[in-house]
Amino acid sequence: MNLITPKKALDKIEGVVETKSYINKLKLIKNLYTKGSNTAGEMCVEVGISLPTVNSLLGDLMASGEVIKHGRAESQGGRKPDLYKLADDSFYTISVDINKFRIRTAIYNSSNKAITEAETLKLTLNNDKETFDKICDFILQHKQKSGLPDQKIIAVGISMPGLIDAVHGINHTYLKFGKKSLVENFETRFERKVFLENDARAMTLAEFKFGHNDQYKNVLGIFIGWGIGLGIIIDGKIYQGASGFAGEFSHSPIFESRDITCSCGKKGCLESVSSGTAIVRMAKEAIENDHDSILARLAKENNDEVEPYLVVDAALAGDQRAITILSEAGLDLGRGISILIQLLNPELIIIGGSVAEAKQYLITPIQQALNIYSMAKARENTELALYKLGKEVGLLGGVAVVNEQIFEEVLQ
Template identity: 30%
Template sequence: MSKKYVLALDLGGTNSVLGIVDREGKVLATSSFKTQAYPVLEDYVSTCASEAEKLISTYGCEHEIHAFGIGAPDVNYWNRTIENATNLPWKGVVPLTDLLEQKMHLPVRITNDAKAAALGEMLFGAAKGMKDFMMITLGTGVGSGIVVNGKLVYGKNSFAGELGHSTIRPENGRACPCGRKGCLEAYCSATGVARTAVEFLEKDDAPSLLRSMAVDEITSKDVYEAAVKGDRIANEVFRFTGKLLGESLANFATFSDPEAFILFGGLTKAGDLLMNPLKETYDKEVFENYRGTARILVSALKDAEAAILGAAALAWLDASGS
């Protein structure tokens, strides 16, 4: 364990971002390329390897790379593969990890992006020193990574931690893109906030800055901007969202008695508009054993670096025995 750096890859549907990261979570250099430009997996692997070599040689750290960590969607951690990804160019079971290991002669580790984010917070961010916490990512969808006794929870088929698809409104719940109803993601994602705004505008006659927009163009950012200007309906949207998220976290506590919930993603930009009703509801709703025990924190990592740091944390933690 004497090497100084890891390689990290944030493999997204649009962009792939490579980085070199040290033990303290400093991102020394990054490079990015378009994921969709490589419909053939082997071409992607070659590009990835050559981009990594360029970064390494530019930085002059040829013999200092400990391992290579990847955060990606639809990962089967147990099989070390990407499986049936809907937003990536490669179909079926994708042996990216094995191919990169053969090409680069480095230990390569892969996990799902929300799980990588949890490891990033544990090693470099708001969960430093914690062994039991839940990472909740509030973006277009709602993702999660659950850490129990210092380890990510993967489960039998590597699908653990789909808390965005836990049902929070079992009766008359809102339709979720997953085909089910009442999922957390249908309410407490960026799209959920926009949907709540449209619903609130329809059932309330009050004037609102949002009424000047076409309902199908309202975004969570628009709702936030209206809310900070004092718009009543926009404020109610965040109060509602925070309340549902607070109820949900109170429920999640019954699973693993976490030390903290770490929130990440666009919605957290709403700050107190979201966090105040969230914390208030959590404190009110949580089972007595958990009252006052878990902190509700926002990620301590920079947005632009969080995904790379998650992949880097995986490389430091999961390849430590290599």
């Protein structure tokens, strides 16, 4: 069945029965794609189709190779019901993880597993059409090299920084050129559905879906790289805000008394004291004061370029000053997070990104600050955890965005 362009496929299908059958099959595929595996009985309840129809459609989908049987579920009394899942080669998605200085891409199968080795292109994000073209060429080359059948690659999921209006497919910060939206431009080049999301929101969605398997419904994802990104999940759904700008946590003016100018031009933003940018500023000062430290040696080995991960490496190697820097950044970040706890009452707060690789050197001061600044009752049921997906979280963000939104335009 045609999954690459469901809208066009529907236009070609004649007859009410055939149309309904196609839509119902999409509903079952979507259910299995988001849940991993399921029984016919559960699908019947979750999708709202009668059991005989579900069984008949599953028969069709198995005959055409999209669905396979996958063992049996636990018995609810009586015979154990069959479990169904999508065949691994049912379809594929391209995931793209863009940050300010490089882009990565890989192709994932219908079980959300990477089946090509991720490729990286170094490039500085801006608003030039040439940059957009380079990104597209790189992704299309990766697709070409994979040798996968074109009609089975159904969508592209893109996670990138910037003020992103995911509903209208607009990035207000990067790759702005011409009159069309960024998603329209990508769809023209890729000739398939493209889903765009802000990187912090996409990564939070990935941790929520693939790292913590939907266990929690109210989740905050805080990702610390050069800046600080925030994704908010409320009642199991990512929260976009009125124009798609929810989660601009980095530029909350909480530390005005410090008199440090932020990348946004204002003073005292959270980013100016506890992001990768802030950590690098403090690290440079520390190196000036002590040229023999582990941190100074690591920086020298990196051609005198201080990057956030170097401070993390130095701390893990026992550098006292690096540990103090992370501790200060963690305490300030924790103070910011305590405001989020008071406002949103989350069950789980996930800390991720390159700076989070410092693990206890960052988590312990964050927890200390939460103990100081948030109300005991509000934080009692809030779990603080490190991200589980590690370096793959960016690419899985692109996959999660497709997983969440695929087929919605015809299913709604």
